Amino acid sequence: MSNNNKSVHTHTHTHTDSNLARPQTSERSDGAQDIPIFTKTYEFYRQLTAIIPSFPKTKRYTLGQRLDNITLDIFELLFSIPASSNKLLVLQKFSVKLDLLKVLIRLSKDSQVLSNNNYLKLQEILQEIGKMLGGWIKASKQASP
Numbered sequence: 030m031s032n033n034n035k036s037v038h039t040h041t042h043t044h045t046d047s048n049l050a051r052p053q054t055s056e057r058s059d060g061a062q063d064i065p066i067f068t069k070t071y072e073f074y075r076q077l078t079a080i081i082p083s084f085p086k087t088k089r090y091t092l093g094q095r096l097d098n099i100t101l102d103i104f105e106l107l108f109s110i111p112a113s114s115n116k117l118l119v120l121q122k123f124s125v126k127l128d129l130l131k132v133l134i135r136l137s138k139d140s141q142v143l144s145n146n147n148y149l150k151l152q153e154i155l156q157e158i159g160k161m162l163g164g165w166i167k168a169s170k171q172a173s174p
Contacts, residue, residue, distance in 0.1 A: 066161040067107060073154040074100045080147050088142045092133065099130050117169045124162055131155050 062068075077100060081093040106123045113119045134151050137143035143151075 066158060066165070069154055069158045069161065070100070070103060070107065073151065073158065074104070076147075076150060076154070080143065080151070084137075084142050088137075088140070092137060092140075092142060096130065096133055096137070099126050099133070102126055103130075117166065117173060120162065120166045120169055124159075124166065127155065127159055127162060131159075 077096060081089060081097060084093045103123060103126050106119055106126065110116055110119050110123075131152070134143065134148060134155065138145065138148035
């Protein structure tokens with residue numbers, strides 16, 4: 030195929046088509062995408078990226094981008110857990126990022142960047158992720174000598 034026929038797609042928007050937004054569990058062999066906390070985090074990110082474009086321009090590239098980046102950081106931490114020699118440390122970093130997301134989502138609502146309805150949807154998912162993470166941290170502490 031010649032380079033003349035190639036289309037280069039460089040923007041970073043997330044597709045909102047439900048078929049494209051679902052995690053594909055067969056892509057990786059480590060099983061990270063099969064765990065419920067990954068599925069919930071994926072759902073959160075999918076909903077967040079559908080909402081960020083509605084942020085006012087003055088907040089879209091600051092608060093919106095920060096929310097996006099922190100969520101991507103969480104994915105990175107989630108995928109690094111199986112390879113980590115100190116899983117508890119990585120889980121604690123995940124917890125800090127999750128707490129920061131909760132505060133920034135609340136700040137978005139309080140500054141009227143995020144509607145109450147969207148706030149409640151996102152906050153509910155974050156609460157579920159937090160419960161799963163708390164259980165994982167507790168189990169890791171019990172497994173550690």
